Amino acid sequence: MTRIYDISQTIRPGIPVWPGDRSFALNRTWNIEPGCPVNVSELVMSTHTGSHADSRLHFDEQGVDCAATPLDAYIGPATLIDLSAEVPSGGLVEPRHLEGKLPARVERVLIKLFDRFPHEGWDPKFPAMHPDSIQLLADRGCKLIGLDVPSLDPQDSKTLDAHFKVDATGMAILEGLVLDNVPTGDYELIALPLKIEGADGSPVRAVLRSIP
Numbered sequence: 001m002t003r004i005y006d007i008s009q010t011i012r013p014g015i016p017v018w019p020g021d022r023s024f025a026l027n028r029t030w031n032i033e034p035g036c037p038v039n040v041s042e043l044v045m046s047t048h049t050g051s052h053a054d055s056r057l058h059f060d061e062q063g064v065d066c067a068a069t070p071l072d073a074y075i076g077p078a079t080l081i082d083l084s085a086e087v088p089s090g091g092l093v094e095p096r097h098l099e100g101k102l103p104a105r106v107e108r109v110l111i112k113l114f115d116r117f118p119h120e121g122w123d124p125k126f127p128a129m130h131p132d133s134i135q136l137l138a139d140r141g142c143k144l145i146g147l148d149v150p151s152l153d154p155q156d157s158k159t160l161d162a163h164f165k166v167d168a169t170g171m172a173i174l175e176g177l178v179l180d181n182v183p184t185g186d187y188e189l190i191a192l193p194l195k196i197e198g199a200d201g202s203p204v205r206a207v208l209r210s211i212p
């Protein structure tokens with residue numbers, strides 16, 4: 001039997017967001033009451049809330065938005081590896097961390113970096129990716145990288161070296177995935193960004209389906 005692992009954060013009031021970014025709110029526009037048969041709400045949120053995809057527009061003014069982002073990278077075989085014991089807080093994933101854990105060819109890689117996902121707070125020292133590791137993934141045929149941490153680059157990065165390396169190699173990006181409670185190994189990933197014109201990122205409902 002196939003099993004579905006939900007690897008999405010629950011989007012909710014108080015969900016941790018990038019320091020200074022808009023906090024999440026769900027506001028009722030209409031309530032069920034005499035004369036009104038429905039509840040309807042508006043969403044207020046950053047495009048980088050929770051488990052999300054970055055479009056190229058996030059770090060390249062000429063890059064495509066979410067509506068124009070090709071979807072093939074976001075559906076298909078994915079390998080989950082766990083580097084949470086290898087890469088320290090504030091550290092970078094280096095090629096030596098990946099070499100022993102990766103198959104020779106890999107289409108999509110999900111990397112667990114948090115020991116336990118910080119659902120209730122923001123960890124400013126989250127580990128991130130060395131750009132050479134992005135190149136190594138690209139050399140092995142990788143078209144999507146997914147992380148549990150909120151960004152490929154460290155929080156204080158002004159140069160976004162890993163993001164730009166991803167751009168140069170044509171990879172897709174998922175961030176803020178919840179990779180606790182999923183065994184390492186091979187799955188089918190499904191995590192589609194919403195078709196929002198002008199959006200530099202989009203929340204996704206990310207799932208891993210076990211391979212029968």
Ligand SMILES: N[C@@H](CC(=O)c1ccccc1NC=O)C(=O)O
Nearest residue numbers: 018021046048054150151152175
């Ligand atoms: N690079 C991060 C997000 C990011 O950098 C960010 C997100 C929201 C508000 C400000 C941000 N960066 C500011 O320098 C990401 O890829 O999601």
Ligand SMILES: [Zn+2]
Nearest residue numbers: 048054175201
């Ligand atoms: Zn992002």
Ligand SMILES: [Zn+2]
Nearest residue numbers: 054151152175
């Ligand atoms: Zn990013």
